[in-house]
Amino acid sequence: MVAPLRVGIAGLGTVGAEVVRLIEQQGRVLTERTGRSVQVVAVTARSKKKRAVDLSGIKWAKDPLALAADPEVDCFVELMGGAGDPALSAIDTALKAGKSVVTANKALIAKHGLKLAKAAEKHGGALNFEAAVGAAIPVIKTLREGLAGTGISRVYGILNGTCNYILTRMEQEGLSFDECLKDAQRLGYAEADPSFDIHGHDTAQKLAILASLAFGTQVAEKSIYVEGISSIAPEDLKAAAELGYRVKLLGVAMRTAKGIEQRVHPTMVPKSSSIAQVMGVTNAVTIDGEGIPPITLVGPGAGGAATASAVVADIADVARGIRAAPFGRPVDKLQATEKAPMERHEGGYYIRLMARDHAGTAATIATRLAEQKISIESIVQRHPNGSEPAKTTGKSAPVPVILITYATHEDAVHRALQAVQRDKVISGKPQVIRIEKN
Amino acid sequence: MVAPLRVGIAGLGTVGAEVVRLIEQQGRVLTERTGRSVQVVAVTARSKKKRAVDLSGIKWAKDPLALAADPEVDCFVELMGGAGDPALSAIDTALKAGKSVVTANKALIAKHGLKLAKAAEKHGGALNFEAAVGAAIPVIKTLREGLAGTGISRVYGILNGTCNYILTRMEQEGLSFDECLKDAQRLGYAEADPSFDIHGHDTAQKLAILASLAFGTQVAEKSIYVEGISSIAPEDLKAAAELGYRVKLLGVAMRTAKGIEQRVHPTMVPKSSSIAQVMGVTNAVTIDGEGIPPITLVGPGAGGAATASAVVADIADVARGIRAAPFGRPVDKLQATEKAPMERHEGGYYIRLMARDHAGTAATIATRLAEQKISIESIVQRHPNGSEPAKTTGKSAPVPVILITYATHEDAVHRALQAVQRDKVISGKPQVIRIEKN
Numbered sequence: 026m027v028a029p030l031r032v033g034i035a036g037l038g039t040v041g042a043e044v045v046r047l048i049e050q051q052g053r054v055l056t057e058r059t060g061r062s063v064q065v066v067a068v069t070a071r072s073k074k075k076r077a078v079d080l081s082g083i084k085w086a087k088d089p090l091a092l093a094a095d096p097e098v099d100c101f102v103e104l105m106g107g108a109g110d111p112a113l114s115a116i117d118t119a120l121k122a123g124k125s126v127v128t129a130n131k132a133l134i135a136k137h138g139l140k141l142a143k144a145a146e147k148h149g150g151a152l153n154f155e156a157a158v159g160a161a162i163p164v165i166k167t168l169r170e171g172l173a174g175t176g177i178s179r180v181y182g183i184l185n186g187t188c189n190y191i192l193t194r195m196e197q198e199g200l201s202f203d204e205c206l207k208d209a210q211r212l213g214y215a216e217a218d219p220s221f222d223i224h225g226h227d228t229a230q231k232l233a234i235l236a237s238l239a240f241g242t243q244v245a246e247k248s249i250y251v252e253g254i255s256s257i258a259p260e261d262l263k264a265a266a267e268l269g270y271r272v273k274l275l276g277v278a279m280r281t282a283k284g285i286e287q288r289v290h291p292t293m294v295p296k297s298s299s300i301a302q303v304m305g306v307t308n309a310v311t312i313d314g315e316g317i318p319p320i321t322l323v324g325p326g327a328g329g330a331a332t333a334s335a336v337v338a339d340i341a342d343v344a345r346g347i348r349a350a351p352f353g354r355p356v357d358k359l360q361a362t363e364k365a366p367m368e369r370h371e372g373g374y375y376i377r378l379m380a381r382d383h384a385g386t387a388a389t390i391a392t393r394l395a396e397q398k399i400s401i402e403s404i405v406q407r408h409p410n411g412s413e414p415a416k417t418t419g420k421s422a423p424v425p426v427i428l429i430t431y432a433t434h435e436d437a438v439h440r441a442l443q444a445v446q447r448d449k450v451i452s453g454k455p456q457v458i459r460i461e462k463n
Numbered sequence: 464m465v466a467p468l469r470v471g472i473a474g475l476g477t478v479g480a481e482v483v484r485l486i487e488q489q490g491r492v493l494t495e496r497t498g499r500s501v502q503v504v505a506v507t508a509r510s511k512k513k514r515a516v517d518l519s520g521i522k523w524a525k526d527p528l529a530l531a532a533d534p535e536v537d538c539f540v541e542l543m544g545g546a547g548d549p550a551l552s553a554i555d556t557a558l559k560a561g562k563s564v565v566t567a568n569k570a571l572i573a574k575h576g577l578k579l580a581k582a583a584e585k586h587g588g589a590l591n592f593e594a595a596v597g598a599a600i601p602v603i604k605t606l607r608e609g610l611a612g613t614g615i616s617r618v619y620g621i622l623n624g625t626c627n628y629i630l631t632r633m634e635q636e637g638l639s640f641d642e643c644l645k646d647a648q649r650l651g652y653a654e655a656d657p658s659f660d661i662h663g664h665d666t667a668q669k670l671a672i673l674a675s676l677a678f679g680t681q682v683a684e685k686s687i688y689v690e691g692i693s694s695i696a697p698e699d700l701k702a703a704a705e706l707g708y709r710v711k712l713l714g715v716a717m718r719t720a721k722g723i724e725q726r727v728h729p730t731m732v733p734k735s736s737s738i739a740q741v742m743g744v745t746n747a748v749t750i751d752g753e754g755i756p757p758i759t760l761v762g763p764g765a766g767g768a769a770t771a772s773a774v775v776a777d778i779a780d781v782a783r784g785i786r787a788a789p790f791g792r793p794v795d796k797l798q799a800t801e802k803a804p805m806e807r808h809e810g811g812y813y814i815r816l817m818a819r820d821h822a823g824t825a826a827t828i829a830t831r832l833a834e835q836k837i838s839i840e841s842i843v844q845r846h847p848n849g850s851e852p853a854k855t856t857g858k859s860a861p862v863p864v865i866l867i868t869y870a871t872h873e874d875a876v877h878r879a880l881q882a883v884q885r886d887k888v889i890s891g892k893p894q895v896i897r898i899e900k901n
Contacts, residue, residue: 047613054614057788058607058787163605170779170783171593174772174779175776297742317766318766318769322758328755346784349783353495353496354496
């Protein structure tokens, strides 16, 4: 019999306590599956308060660094969170001592992943972070191992449950962004300060990790174009539905002729695509492998039990002796990336304008788009309550005009819309949403 | 630098040739990802005909057994197919020589998987078969490693593209089973002899493999209740749609109080479930882990490139030194199973009866169900062309009555329907489809 894997856990919140419970409950199966016993031998947390999980017989380390350095711990599990210390130095300490590390800390991996992967490489330990993206959805393992022999052309996904919950409610109930955000906060799906989620930064950190695994890029949040969902209106979701689309906040990383493009923004996806079916707080990732139809993984992207499931699977991999490169390749093979120049982005666009309703407006808009060589797939102009346009006075309320374009360049769209604004045939700022085809 | 992994491939059909091409094309990435070079050093196939892939510099072995025994081969890749020899003895030979084996051969793994896993265990090689279920969908890896620490309560999926293609066409176009089967054959989605697919046996073999990985059961096709899709009529799909369901051929393995129940049959699934969205030849598997929302993996379940993608990922795992137990646990820990006693199956049921349309029929049916303590969730009776029922003569054509029951036992349903048939209030045989809730 191989010696047991001795696990030390820093952080005993919902996830940490559930990891302790799962390892205990699944003990026999874990031993069968990995060929060795997995034992939690030491823990630490900010407070020694009473917890729902039995910690008798488990050593209490005085702090995370002491736990990370403990020679009786083989595998250090970091579940404290926070993008810096003490999590960072504790992980660094554990790796430099040759231990394997498991963490659910997306922000830390996004910011310091390369440095930590380098330390893991040098000292021979594993650095596993399946729970950092999509919780129990095995997307890290799929990209790191499951598609190791397949060139990947694009990976994209719904990586933030808060945003998907808000967009789902807005679409299904016609509510405003603000109303849905408040509900999400009330139900615990959104933080008191929701900006990190709704402005797309959480999605960007996760995307940086996925892109690295898929394309061999250095994890770098700053290379990602980021746009959140607060500008999305119920009208956009309604118009999208009528045109056969849904709006999702996607993180997209794709191979282009100019390099790897990484971006986070509200996106129109065809209603028939797997990703469009994903509602509420559920997460999903679609991977386009070269020459094969898309593979989509759907599941819970957050929650104590789902996160703990991924953490224990990572611990099981350590027990089994699996040592894959943290980002799929040696750190010195990972390529630097530049921020996606969105003005050169190619794709279809949804454009919603509020047209001042007099004769010639549609013609003016069509002309400005044609000048930029933008072809229109569909155009819908609606008169509220079925009223006729005011043909002569031009005094009626603005009416929405919805356009879907064929693939074009983003700067062409901007130039056309600037011209339309100069023509003074529209009110307010045009709404523009990129379309992602499956 | 570690020595290269020397690969021998038996079988150079679509998949085999694509594997050779992928290993060549992805060579640099494979080396980065696995830490060693992966080289195809020997191949064999039935004929030496010219192929699209370059085999220069690769040794041609005289037969699969010679290739399997070749001391210059570290990893034997079996892509010949067939549930017996030569594939079986070749794999056995390779494993007994301590080599690792990769195969896409579902039938062989379903029939001889335990014996081969035992040989792999004894001699220290890997036995990988990701491509055998769901081709490029990483479902084997997910069950074997990705959810190693999570108790699984149910795994179910659309595992046969032919059947899902037929059911999709029937639903979307209102066509009959026979028409859709002929189209599927014309388009190459169904074999000339389609019975293995449409009667559910292909699904059953795949399910036996998934159940083993999820629940630690011995792979045993004979423990599976199997029912195909040939009895499904367009009326059933139409009624299902109206009641908020779709009909899919599912393989389902679940933990029950009486043991692991394994079954393959047409199934009504709620339209809102991830699995219901899966159309055409696409496959999907949903895994219910204890305490966490379902995880669904969707993607191509067949095709040369998709299958080759999984085969090369399996080879990469061998190169990386990953040696997980083939069925997730040591063979002697796998439990024997018994065939699911379907009469004790519990669930909701869809029942379509052709009622002889005279007064009292509905009452008779309702009474017979009530006698068996079956509660009805909904009942729909339709008069074709909006005609009124013939109240007195009883001579009009039979009209369909559709019932959805709440959860009950299958034998209760059978007893109730036998009573209704004895009452002579219906024509023909009742259609019964089990409902699977998500």
